[in-house]
Amino acid sequence: MFKNLKSFYMYLFLFFIAGIIFIPLYVSIVGGFKGIGDLRTNSLGLPTVWYIENYTGLLVDNKFWLFTWNSVLYAFGTTFLVILLGSMTAFVFAHMKFFGDKFLFNYFILGLTFPFATAILPLFLRVRDLGLLGSVWAVILPQIAFGLAFAIILFRGFFRQMPSELFDAAFVDGCSYSQFYFRFTLPLSTPIIATVAVINLVGSWNNYLLPLIMINSESYYSWPLGIMVFRGEYITDWPKILAFVSLTLIPAVVFFLALQRFIIAGLTGGAVKE
Amino acid sequence: MKFIFKLVLISFSLIFYSSVNAETIKWLHIQGDSSPEFPNYLRAAEDFEAKTGHTVELQYLENEAFKAKLPTMLQSDDRPHIIQSWGGGVMLAQYEAGLLRDITDLVPQSYLDNVSAAASDAFVVKGTRIGFPRNVSQVTWWYNKDLINEAGVDVSKIVMWDDLLAAVKQIKEAGITPICLGGKDKWPVHFIWTHLHIRNGGKALFLESFENGGWDRPEYIKSGEQMLQLVELDPFQDGWLSATWPDQAGFFGDGKCAMAFMGNWMIGAQKANSASGEGLGIENMGIFSMPMTNGALGESTDTLGGISGWLVTKTAPDAAVEFLMHMVSSEYQNDDASKGAYIPVVLGADKLLTNPILSNVASNIGASQYHQLFYDQFLGPDIGRVVNDVSTDLAAGIINPEEAAQLVQESWEFNQ
Amino acid sequence: MNKNKYDAILSKYSTLIIFIIPALTIFTLFVVLPIVEAAYYSFYRWDGYGEPNKYVGLKNYQYLFKNKTFILSLQNNFYIIAVSLFIQLPFALLVALLISDKIRGASFFRTVFFLPYILAEIVTALIWAYIYDGNYGMVAAIWNFFGAQPPYLISEKDTAMMAILIVIFWKYFGIHMMIYIAGLQNISKEVLEAAKVDGAGPITTAIRIKIPILLPTIRLSVFLSLLGSLQLFDLIMPLTGGGPSNQTHSMVTYLYYFGVMRMKFGFGSAIGVVIFLICFTVAITYQRTLMRKD
Numbered sequence: 001m002f003k004n005l006k007s008f009y010m011y012l013f014l015f016f017i018a019g020i021i022f023i024p025l026y027v028s029i030v031g032g033f034k035g036i037g038d039l040r041t042n043s044l045g046l047p048t049v050w051y052i053e054n055y056t057g058l059l060v061d062n063k064f065w066l067f068t069w070n071s072v073l074y075a076f077g078t079t080f081l082v083i084l085l086g087s088m089t090a091f092v093f094a095h096m097k098f099f100g101d102k103f104l105f106n107y108f109i110l111g112l113t114f115p116f117a118t119a120i121l122p123l124f125l126r127v128r129d130l131g132l133l134g135s136v137w138a139v140i141l142p143q144i145a146f147g148l149a150f151a152i153i154l155f156r157g158f159f160r161q162m163p164s165e166l167f168d169a170a171f172v173d174g175c176s177y178s179q180f181y182f183r184f185t186l187p188l189s190t191p192i193i194a195t196v197a198v199i200n201l202v203g204s205w206n207n208y209l210l211p212l213i214m215i216n217s218e219s220y221y222s223w224p225l226g227i228m229v230f231r232g233e234y235i236t237d238w239p240k241i242l243a244f245v246s247l248t249l250i251p252a253v254v255f256f257l258a259l260q261r262f263i264i265a266g267l268t269g270g271a272v273k274e
Numbered sequence: 275m276k277f278i279f280k281l282v283l284i285s286f287s288l289i290f291y292s293s294v295n296a297e298t299i300k301w302l303h304i305q306g307d308s309s310p311e312f313p314n315y316l317r318a319a320e321d322f323e324a325k326t327g328h329t330v331e332l333q334y335l336e337n338e339a340f341k342a343k344l345p346t347m348l349q350s351d352d353r354p355h356i357i358q359s360w361g362g363g364v365m366l367a368q369y370e371a372g373l374l375r376d377i378t379d380l381v382p383q384s385y386l387d388n389v390s391a392a393a394s395d396a397f398v399v400k401g402t403r404i405g406f407p408r409n410v411s412q413v414t415w416w417y418n419k420d421l422i423n424e425a426g427v428d429v430s431k432i433v434m435w436d437d438l439l440a441a442v443k444q445i446k447e448a449g450i451t452p453i454c455l456g457g458k459d460k461w462p463v464h465f466i467w468t469h470l471h472i473r474n475g476g477k478a479l480f481l482e483s484f485e486n487g488g489w490d491r492p493e494y495i496k497s498g499e500q501m502l503q504l505v506e507l508d509p510f511q512d513g514w515l516s517a518t519w520p521d522q523a524g525f526f527g528d529g530k531c532a533m534a535f536m537g538n539w540m541i542g543a544q545k546a547n548s549a550s551g552e553g554l555g556i557e558n559m560g561i562f563s564m565p566m567t568n569g570a571l572g573e574s575t576d577t578l579g580g581i582s583g584w585l586v587t588k589t590a591p592d593a594a595v596e597f598l599m600h601m602v603s604s605e606y607q608n609d610d611a612s613k614g615a616y617i618p619v620v621l622g623a624d625k626l627l628t629n630p631i632l633s634n635v636a637s638n639i640g641a642s643q644y645h646q647l648f649y650d651q652f653l654g655p656d657i658g659r660v661v662n663d664v665s666t667d668l669a670a671g672i673i674n675p676e677e678a679a680q681l682v683q684e685s686w687e688f689n690q
Numbered sequence: 691m692n693k694n695k696y697d698a699i700l701s702k703y704s705t706l707i708i709f710i711i712p713a714l715t716i717f718t719l720f721v722v723l724p725i726v727e728a729a730y731y732s733f734y735r736w737d738g739y740g741e742p743n744k745y746v747g748l749k750n751y752q753y754l755f756k757n758k759t760f761i762l763s764l765q766n767n768f769y770i771i772a773v774s775l776f777i778q779l780p781f782a783l784l785v786a787l788l789i790s791d792k793i794r795g796a797s798f799f800r801t802v803f804f805l806p807y808i809l810a811e812i813v814t815a816l817i818w819a820y821i822y823d824g825n826y827g828m829v830a831a832i833w834n835f836f837g838a839q840p841p842y843l844i845s846e847k848d849t850a851m852m853a854i855l856i857v858i859f860w861k862y863f864g865i866h867m868m869i870y871i872a873g874l875q876n877i878s879k880e881v882l883e884a885a886k887v888d889g890a891g892p893i894t895t896a897i898r899i900k901i902p903i904l905l906p907t908i909r910l911s912v913f914l915s916l917l918g919s920l921q922l923f924d925l926i927m928p929l930t931g932g933g934p935s936n937q938t939h940s941m942v943t944y945l946y947y948f949g950v951m952r953m954k955f956g957f958g959s960a961i962g963v964v965i966f967l968i969c970f971t972v973a974i975t976y977q978r979t980l981m982r983k984d
Binding site for chain 1: 701702703705706708709710712713714716717719720721722723724725727728731738785788789793795799801802803804805806808809810811812813816817818820821823825826827828830831832834860868872917920921923924927928941942945946949950955958959962963965966969970973974
Binding site for chain 2: 737738739749753756758759824825839842844845846847930931933934935936937950951952953954
């Protein structure tokens, strides 16, 4: 009896927390379907009249898709290059001994302790002086640079655990370093590539500060900038804003549910082995 | 290094860049499509395109977004060619950073003869013309006639600051929110504090402080004390600290408060931001100047306001200047004046002001011996923002009048 | 043979150079140099044009540490850390302990609790900005329902920071819970069986066995939480933008409003350097002392 009561309290507690997580998401999604008056008096209930205009209006809005496309471009551009450059560098650190290798590795690792905000103004000047301000590279290049350190650590750790017999055998067969990298290392590294990809995709997709400072023209806005402009234009028209918010929620949740395993591995920093 | 780097990127960049037409004039304005002047913006652009074959690209940013984005935007290669400006120190900083274009030789005297000289000179720095005026404005108290009558207040009796305080108290007792204020954007709050500065200190002390410091003098501490007298009456709407300027205008337009302290662009803004989209009718609004204070060194005719206009940025084509001369002309300003959109700078257009409030403002500015530009623009990007911060902190009860004055002085010293 | 060896060395070094140079260039150009430059610019007053030439010594730093808003932002970062470490993490640990046992619905709860973490900070903040809105929001609706005057949580200086802390808690406890669950799954079954045989109840097992084994994981999550808290930005911007009246700035939003938006490259760099020094000191001290054995 006591045990049952205890587990009753436990479930009560867990469902209570789940409710606290769900309610904000729920009120946002249904809020997008409400009229402003309805929203004000009836925040928690279902809409008395369902307005779908807020959602459909966005879905036929070219800007909405443009912002989304730009974010895709930033995210995939960054991720592709971080994986490529990070794994190449990690490959060198994993398989080659050369003068200053330890020093160079530590040089990269130092990047982990550099908070991105510290250098935001000099970074702005660098991008400006390279003539890249307002272009896609203004977002992608700094994101790559700040994504490299962690990617290199993860890749190096993974490459080192690959059986060395494989490498020896390939080398005897006359396989060069670069051939080995493309033919064996990369294809065998899908789990770690997935982890690095998730970290960088999510990081770039959600990034706000960098595009905020680097991007000026609406045609290059990422969706976080777009949503903030939207918020600025429809200050108190909450149903419109909530519709936009909800539309960005849905792909995130679907993406998460579909790839949960990789995402958890990626976001818990790869530091914990699943 | 830089060169190679660019070269590598160019090949990639071709995918992302579209070619830029040299005859496209990029014009960044802060008036949205529901503002009264917008139809004439469109008409001016279309007429100009038809006449010259150039393209005018209108780009809109909301006021606050504009101010946040402009500093970085001006530094990028895709900066707009024409931007909104309120003159003063912010403009000076942009000029000194080399971001604006010297257009002195492109503007003929015959054109300038048709524009108010005082307004036109506001866009000349050290003999160099960098822009054009558009309108002048004044910051005054606005009231909702219905609500004021309901509370039994007679605005013609509000002559001194104490009268205003008494009126606020009376409105409050009638169960009406006395004043709408956009505390999040801060500059609406600084109007109150700095207009008290203008009353208490007058022109001479302002110029003295501007040149030699002294923003912490007793006259300015007094403004803070007076502002606190107002704040103690709890006159602002609930949540005013997180309300923006469009909120403020919308609340006033919806009749949620009896008064607001704002420039004459309030006429269009209270309509555009109201929930109904209609706002208050012109017959239901009135204005009165900031009352005088005891022991004031300033004159009751001194005004706080703006001379707003357009600046031409450094990479703008000549066509941008042509367009500005085309747009700031009687063709469009006469029409805007008769619609009551703003107080025009083109000579003769002000005669067409039919809106009683705007005529009133125009005559106030005409009678003023000291028209002080908005502090936050005039004092430059840094001190100006400190004034905004400090005014809001003061109204929020976070700092006291001495600290407020001291902080402005410190910022002034830091910028010397 | 000799030629082969020569070729091999050539191949090795050419690969090495080709493989490492792109990453090295980008990393140096966009991470390392900007930080060195920030340290340099912080001694100047500079609008970002031409060469910095107005040397002001430590004036930027003096102004910064005299500035009440900055001191307040430091204090706010401190609150964020305190709430994260002393409320959020213990709570996450409790939840992790509850659902790591094979209870029914464990994976459901795990997924739900982790959900807020995958949302963008901007989106999270906008959702909560709506909930807190005194005119239209959910909180207002609830208060109105009971006939009470609704509070303006993010407009009042006394409640705004609290409102932000609640959102931080909501958003980030899931990631820590997940880290703990992963750590708990690594505890061998034999150890737990042995405890059961000894007659230890679930609470005793948790305190005596699970938590001690979990300590390295906890130290890691504390570390991530510390560094994350020090760099908080995205969440604050849409919620309060540092307001009301600059009461809720974090160090990074302070940097954005007072350095970047005002294009004060010298002063802004000084803020950046201070953030860097704080993060760096915290990271190094923590790793050298607490995480030494991990």
